[in-house]
Amino acid sequence: MRPKRLVDAVLFDTFGTVVDWRTGVSQAVSEFSGDVDPNEFALAWRGRYQPSMAPVRNGERPFVDLDVLHRENLEATAAEFGLSLGSADPSDVDWLNRAWHRLPPWPDSVAGLTELKRHFIVGPLSNGHTALLTNMAKHAGLPWDVILGSDLLGTYKPDPRAYLGAAEILRLPPERVMLCAAHNIDLAAAQEAGLRTAFIPRPAEYGPAQRQDLHATGSWDVIAQDITDLATQLREHVVG
């Protein structure tokens, strides 16, 4: 008598897909210092994100979490912008580094996740670690059922082991798990690993100059306007 559902769990990329890191990090930067452009600083800090995970993904470096990588990237970005961290209170630098724990949700995120939670297991499948994602959820009011941090998976997306490890923790076959992301590259890796996929655009993620990920570029299972629309589209499958 179980309802027909496309999947049992809908997991989410978080940075950019569920929360607006650029606004949240810019805010923290502006509170930390008036000497740099907060938006430019946030973009530069985030720009070091993908390269910093590569050595972990390819096994050159043992797993370290995003607090460690964000801190290394913060120091490099500060040097680039001529911002002295050494002269600041260490607890203020730590507070700035943990801006990634305190990001605001996009306007549709909480309502969309709340609706999806009625029919599906919802959780982040993020490069954030469990502690960061737990703090993020408390701050933003994200109603996750379960939190699947990168520390539990021991690697970073788009390493296939991240997607398969999440399905394994949930004791679900990959095809019963969907990843929703605003980034086509993330969905391509999830699809390759056997997961279902949903794309939502977040054209303001990087600001007015954004050129990537304005549209779906793959054959994803669902293409939605936002998380609320995803919930509406998946409801059809529940009833059907």
Add this chain to the structure above:
Amino acid sequence: MRPKRLVDAVLFDTFGTVVDWRTGVSQAVSEFSGDVDPNEFALAWRGRYQPSMAPVRNGERPFVDLDVLHRENLEATAAEFGLSLGSADPSDVDWLNRAWHRLPPWPDSVAGLTELKRHFIVGPLSNGHTALLTNMAKHAGLPWDVILGSDLLGTYKPDPRAYLGAAEILRLPPERVMLCAAHNIDLAAAQEAGLRTAFIPRPAEYGPAQRQDLHATGSWDVIAQDITDLATQLREHVVG
């Protein structure tokens, strides 16, 4: 400007402390077969629980989750009660085994956790694995922030690595984490590992014949009537 709080996270034993396994399992047994006493069968099945985890705790057996141990214990219990599992539909046996995923909460659990969640990270620190605890939470409406299953810790309580591993995943020092349990032996191990402790009695857990854990037997940080009362008592520390 942070409020003073005794701890940052309040974690819970689940089987017996948050959910009523005896009622839930008895119900599933009675639906599976009319040939055995459901309450007696549930007690006997649960009676094999602690011994079955011992080889994992002491390293004689690699970690296997509770679905595996519950299944082995179900088969032994069925043999003891003269109940044939082999003649049943395999999916019905699996459904019975997964009764531990579908347990009802005690009357105060959802309200108490909802109140605690306003001020603290709340989560299970249970011998259940993450998938089981996620299903349990969906079924019982438990509003966890994060789920720390035994599969993530790789061992079973009261192994000290279970308590310390949970604090490590949350990136909190042990003394900023509290375990709430209805079992003194669980709290003794948590306290030994450096966690804060809260006892609540569940005198109906094993039925009218219950003799253990009717009262606190250690010097726990908080002794409460139930989870709602725990939330009330911890609120004093937030305001203070």
